[in-house]
Amino acid sequence: MERMVIPMRNIPRARRIRRKPPVMLLSLLIGLLAAALWGGWSLREQQKLADKVVRLHILANSDSEEDQALKLEVRDSVLARAEEILMASDGRREAEETLREHLGELVALAGKAVEAEGYAYPVTVELANTLFPTREYTGFRLPAGDYLALRVVIGEGGGRNWWCVVFPPLCAQSTTDLAQTAMSAGLAYEDVALMTEASGGYVLKFKSIELWEWLKERMGR
Numbered sequence: 001m002e003r004m005v006i007p008m009r010n011i012p013r014a015r016r017i018r019r020k021p022p023v024m025l026l027s028l029l030i031g032l033l034a035a036a037l038w039g040g041w042s043l044r045e046q047q048k049l050a051d052k053v054v055r056l057h058i059l060a061n062s063d064s065e066e067d068q069a070l071k072l073e074v075r076d077s078v079l080a081r082a083e084e085i086l087m088a089s090d091g092r093r094e095a096e097e098t099l100r101e102h103l104g105e106l107v108a109l110a111g112k113a114v115e116a117e118g119y120a121y122p123v124t125v126e127l128a129n130t131l132f133p134t135r136e137y138t139g140f141r142l143p144a145g146d147y148l149a150l151r152v153v154i155g156e157g158g159g160r161n162w163w164c165v166v167f168p169p170l171c172a173q174s175t176t177d178l179a180q181t182a183m184s185a186g187l188a189y190e191d192v193a194l195m196t197e198a199s200g201g202y203v204l205k206f207k208s209i210e211l212w213e214w215l216k217e218r219m220g221r
Contacts, residue, residue: 046145049191052092053142054099054167055149056082057130060159061121067159070117075162077113078106078125078152083169091186092148095167099127099150110152121155135163139178140170140195 056079060071085102089095099106107125114121130149135142142165150166164171168185170178179192 046143046194049143049187049194050145050147052185052187052191053147053165054092054095054127055130055132055142055147056162056164056166056171057132057149057151058162059151059153059157060161061155061157062159064159067154070114070119070121071154071159071162073117074110074113074123074152074154077109078150079164079166079171081106081109082150082166083171086167086169089167089185092167096127096148099166103127106150106152110154114154119155123155124151124153126151132163137164137170142195 056075058071058075058078061067081102082099085098086095089098103125107123110123110125114123128149128151129146130151131146132142132144132149134144168182168187170181178196182192182195183189
């Protein structure tokens with residue numbers, strides 16, 4: 001009996017089985033494992049850094065030119081007083097306690113700044129854990145993640161935000177003073193290196209942190 005041989009070109013595409021070379025699959029698995037390890041390490045580094053800083057987050061009433069200018073007036077008033085009362089703070093925990101003790105004073109100060117410009121917007125000031133995107137400042141960056149933040153909300157809080165770091169007081173520091181200011185407040189050299197180019201490849205680390213934060217958000221839905 002003769003066997004019938006069907007040429008491959010006559011077999012429907014849906015019936016063809018294509019196997020990926022084992023080397024390609026192995027390379028893919030190794031790449032995924034490396035990405036997971038790198039992302040996990042970067043996320044831990046971000047969390048260690050977040051435990052040592054307090055962010056400042058000013059939310060304007062709207063994006064109008066007037067409300068954005070008002071935001072900066074409120075920022076200047078709150079930031080100046082916050083940095084003053086935090087001068088003697090030794091570490092993030094003490095800074096948080098000091099800020100909580102002065103929340104009433106800070107909200108009154110922000111309210112006076114609003115009134116001085118002729119507005120009647122309500123103002124709230126609170127300490128809250130806040131999810132921040134990666135932000136770039138003069139001389140340093142902070143990776144995306146959850147941070148304790150001094151949040152000042154003006155009116156509806158629907159305008160463009162202003163972010164910085166109130167502890168350590170890095171908002172107005174020059175690039176040359178940044179490392180000294182940060183480390184005097186309890187940050188380690190590795191923390192400063194993560195924030196600056198001294199870390200070598202910090203952009204890639206930040207991207208992996210952003211990916212992990214995105215995955216966490218997706219899985220939490």
